[in-house]
Amino acid sequence: MKNNLLFIHGGGPTAVLNCSLWGALDEAKKHSGTGCLYAALGGTGGFLKERLFDLRELPPDELELLKTTPGSFIGTSRDRLSEDDYRKMAGLAGRYGIKYILVNGGNGTMDACGRLAEACSGMDVRVIGIPKTMDNDIAVTDHCPGYGSAARYIAGSIAEVAADVAGMPIHVVIIETSGRNAGWLAASAALAGPDAADLIYVPERLFSEDEFLEDVTSLIERKRSGIVVASEGLRGEDGELLVRPLRVVGRSVSYGSVAGHLRELIANRLGYKARGEKPGILGRASVTWQSVTDREEAIVVGREAVRAALAGESGKMVGFERISDNPYKIKTKLIDIKEVMLSERKLPEHFINSRGNYVTEEFIDYCTPLIGGQLPRFAKLKIKKTTVV
Amino acid sequence: MKNNLLFIHGGGPTAVLNCSLWGALDEAKKHSGTGCLYAALGGTGGFLKERLFDLRELPPDELELLKTTPGSFIGTSRDRLSEDDYRKMAGLAGRYGIKYILVNGGNGTMDACGRLAEACSGMDVRVIGIPKTMDNDIAVTDHCPGYGSAARYIAGSIAEVAADVAGMPIHVVIIETSGRNAGWLAASAALAGPDAADLIYVPERLFSEDEFLEDVTSLIERKRSGIVVASEGLRGEDGELLVRPLRVVGRSVSYGSVAGHLRELIANRLGYKARGEKPGILGRASVTWQSVTDREEAIVVGREAVRAALAGESGKMVGFERISDNPYKIKTKLIDIKEVMLSERKLPEHFINSRGNYVTEEFIDYCTPLIGGQLPRFAKLKIKKTTVV
Structure with missing residues (x-):
């Protein structure tokens, strides 16, 4: 049985959303323990319709362009999900041999991420959130990928x-x-x-x-x-x-x-x-105004999410903690998704x-x-x- | 008596308006026959208030930045002018030893340029128009500096x-x-x-x-x-x-x-x-999206305007004629300002x-x-x- 991996994007895109996808893909390929690198085409709705695409098929040239491509390369969804939908997704994870689910999005998506982790508890499936929002309003983390560029x-x-x-x-x-x-x-x-x-x-x-x-x-x-x-x-x-x-x-x-x-x-x-x-x-x-720092950090949260999932973590979101402003130093941390779910940081x-x-x-x-x-x-x-x- | 030169900007800025100013300044400096390089600070209104600044005083580093600086470095005006104002400007040209007046702007400004040339007829003052508009609506010329970048x-x-x-x-x-x-x-x-x-x-x-x-x-x-x-x-x-x-x-x-x-x-x-x-x-x-072609052409019209004035032309606007689309070839031409004045190209x-x-x-x-x-x-x-x- 392969340990397949699934990417899901939710909510509005940012200038560095695809950078996180690139980082996660690059990281996943380094580990021999991973199988298919599925994208749910069109977010949770795409997953429910079993619209899965194995991103290993992408030509390397196209993959490199992800770092400077706006929007969501694999689509994104804004569907509201029912309890039944979460159960169904957990079932699909089992059916497709998906052991790792990485959910990238903002406040609403982190809520979905937490519920999906809950629905998958008791199974050998690990669900990790990757933060993303131009609005910078996700709780607990110092800031969010997407904000620096906007x-x-x-x-x-x-x-x-x-x-x-x-x-x-x-x-x-x-x-x-x-x-x-x-x-x-x-x-x-x-x-x-x-x-x-x-x-x-x-x-x-x-x-x-x-x-x-x-x-x-x-x-x-x-x-x-x-x-x-x-x-x-x-x-x-x-x-x-x-x-x-x-x-x-x-x-x-x-x-x-x-x-x-x-x-x-x-x-x-x-x-x-x-x-x-x-x-x-x-x-x-605007990738024209993309922040270099934001791009690098978006890649880092993608990588860290894969590492956390492979290390057995679940129900967590990757976030940042600031060590100092000048010189600028941060470190990543894993945050319990329940602390993040639907709370807005003003x-x-x-x-x-x-x-x-x-x-x-x-x-x-x-x-x-x-x-x-x-x-x-x-x-x-x-x-x-x-x-x- | 020095042959002083005066720059006037009219109307809304573009991403390459200051490029034309740079080109004209660079050209004027090559010719020993020119004296002060005055800018009317705030367009025709600034000229009428005798707010003149000699651009030769600018440090070279600052001058280089003009090519990537949006807005109008020397200000611009939208004042409506009376016949009396034109007569007054002609008088000021005489008083300040201004022999060359370069007027950069769109449709309305080209109208002012033509009227100023008229008011200066009979004096040894030459008035040349430099086209500029993001809207590309000046008549006769193939296109206008400012449009390509917008x-x-x-x-x-x-x-x-x-x-x-x-x-x-x-x-x-x-x-x-x-x-x-x-x-x-x-x-x-x-x-x-x-x-x-x-x-x-x-x-x-x-x-x-x-x-x-x-x-x-x-x-x-x-x-x-x-x-x-x-x-x-x-x-x-x-x-x-x-x-x-x-x-x-x-x-x-x-x-x-x-x-x-x-x-x-x-x-x-x-x-x-x-x-x-x-x-x-x-x-x-947006100079971030500035077109390289547009920048170069804006510099060229600035240079050509200075050359035309020094060659004794007056009441003309520098324009472009297209030779071919692909490969792209253009040449500059001098257009009688009366053909341009207040006619809009749709x-x-x-x-x-x-x-x-x-x-x-x-x-x-x-x-x-x-x-x-x-x-x-x-x-x-x-x-x-x-x-x-």
Whole structure:
């Protein structure tokens, strides 16, 4: 009987999701004890439909490209699973001689991972979670693969936009970031440097429209223009979403645009020109802005998951513990999946300034190593009054 | 009397605007006949306020960075000018010993350039236009510096998003592009490859919501998901803007979101999940996606403008004429500014398919050389039915 291995991806992709797959595959091939390296095509739903593909068949050239390919190479699913589905998956593991199941995903997927481990208890099947989210909101681990690259995308893009706005200071540009409940991604805008993102609003703080308009007024008075970064999930002082959902059909919610709402607020209440931009999926799909650190760490969690499974662990997720910020040092650790399941990690209070319109130095120290090196430097005209004719 | 030179930037920046400035500066320094290399800080408005800075004072290191710095290094203006302003500028040219004026900008700026040349006629002052627009809508020239980079941004980002959507095919992603009257930028989405942007809508064709919903329905039936690219300036069958402006105050118009509108249309009429993304300014500010061809050509138009001015030309714009698509060959030419002034170049009919929901091969042949080389290749899982377990 071969000790087959199965990969399952769940939830939205990141810029380094396929790096973890590459790391795990590379690690699994080193061990003679492994058999088929199955991918469930399309996540848990694909597994239930027995859509399995042996990744050993992939040509090495194609495999190398995984490290710089966005999306999920083997598909991913967002199906909600019943207790029966978990039992069925455990049965399929037995039928296909699968001894190791590696489940890569975010909060919801870690929940599924824990339930699957539970369903497989009593069998010789080991289930290990690999963390993944651009939103950085998985509990217990210091940070998540996927976040560093998305943060680099936001910081880098905002540094570019800041150069644009400085050259033509006629409007406030509002950039909406992902992160419906947690502000990690919006916060990363601060990495663009001290004169780029001027105001940052995260969902951890209730949003006051009046304070916002005060902030923008003083920004315009000081700089004539500027950049506002806002999480898509801002909530007003009443605790309700600032922009009410347009429509809710079952689990599918159609959200309105926070950037659009704030733009209108500035135009209507201050009479000033404002633009709203929303890069959305472009951010999590951008391998162009992939963080080298993030890529390497995503490979590491893939490898560690395989090692843990082979060592007999189950019901655990691979996570990071930070040893120091500067120099940046981390180590991996195994976390009981029950500690992770469906608990969301928000931006802690000490990462947000007292006004709630920017982040603290502590956050910048935390985030800086994750984006994988400095951003490109741009030319800047420094004019002493005397040099002007 | 020194033969001083003056640079003026007008309109919105591009990813290669500062490359033209670098090229012109580098060229001007080669000629012993030039004196001060003034920049008008903040465009024509800066010139009128006599805010001049001699760019010879810049350290060489900083100068090199211009080629990879987004925005407008010397600022730019959007002021509307009166006849009196043009007369005043001509007077200032005389006062500061300015013999050469190089005006870099888009359609509106070329109009200002022509009027300034007119105001300076009879003086020994030569005025030359340098084209610049991400929208590619300046008349007579084959294409404009700034477009190739913005097109590469759109094509590259959409290729990345396509990999994301293929891995999680649960929605239609609508990406809104710039180009209020001309569809050049939306059209460039086709450069992402045959399986990336599925539907492309440009403002040159009146937009039928019913046909659109038919297109999307057949897309979902065929692929379960996909990518729609839409110009911000789409007009409905009545010829009016599809999304009415939210507010108009003088020249300042607050437009609604086309991506948001189409998303709602899909959700309400087809009951299918859709997302709307709008990268906006991120595109024109992205030097990360700067096209090498575009950069080199932007440098060339800067150089040519200086050469033309020194050779005694005035009231001309530097443009491109295409010799061949493959191999790509162009030459520069001088165009009478009157041919360019305020006339907008739209996507010609033969670049749009008959259904009005994609571009033609001819457009792809035209645009391919401009984006500066192939986009990165991604890993793709090709599954033969038989290899699935």
